[in-house]
Amino acid sequence: MIRDFHKIVSNLYVLFNDGDNDVLYSGTNEYGNRILGAIVGEDDDNNSLRYIHFMVSDEQYFGFINRKISLRAILDKNESVFIVDKTHSGREISANLMPTEEIPS
Numbered sequence: 001m002i003r004d005f006h007k008i009v010s011n012l013y014v015l016f017n018d019g020d021n022d023v024l025y026s027g028t029n030e031y032g033n034r035i036l037g038a039i040v041g042e043d044d045d046n047n048s049l050r051y052i053h054f055m056v057s058d059e060q061y062f063g064f065i066n067r068k069i070s071l072r073a074i075l076d077k078n079e080s081v082f083i084v085d086k087t088h089s090g091r092e093i094s095a096n097l098m099p100t101e102e103i104p105s
Contacts, residue, residue, distance in 0.1 A: 006053045006082035006095050008035050015065075021049065024071075026061065034061055037084075038071065047088055052103075053095075054081040075100055 008027030016024040024038045033055050041050040056064070056074055063069035075081065078100050085093040 002031075005029055005031070005033075006035065006084060007092075008037065008053075026056075034058065036061065036064070036071075036074070040083075043085075048085050048093055049088065051084040051086065052081050053084055054078050054100075075103065 007029055008025070009030050010028050012025060012027040014022045014025045016022075021039055022037075024036075026034060026036050028034055034057070035053050036056045037051050037053045039049055040052045042048070043050065052075075054075065055078070060069060060074050060077070064071065064074060080097050080099050081103070082095050083098050084095045087093060
C-alpha cells in the first residue's frame with residue numbers, strides 16, 4: 001500500500017456540509033487520483049468521526065455528480081476502500097484499507 005494514498009491534498013470540493021462537518025466531498029491525492037469521501041459514523045466515546053475514502057474514475061465521478069450513478073453503485077464497483085478515523089478537529093487517527101464486500105449494505 002502506498003503511504004497516504006487515501007489523503008486528499010488538493011482540489012478539495014465539498015459536496016455536502018451539515019453545518020459542522022463536510023459529509024460528502026472530493027479531491028485529489030498527491031498522485032493526482034480523484035478521491036470521493038463521506039462520513040459513515042461518529043464515535044462519541046473517542047471523540048472521533050469515521051470516513052470512507054475511495055478512488056473514483058472521472059466517469060464515475062461525473063456520473064455521480066450528474067445523478068446518473070449512486071454512491072452505493074460506485075462503492076460496489078470498487079474492490080477496496082479506505083476507512084479513515086479522524087478527531088473532530090480533523091487530525092487523522094488511523095487509516096485502513098478494507099475490501100468493499102465487507103461493508104454492510
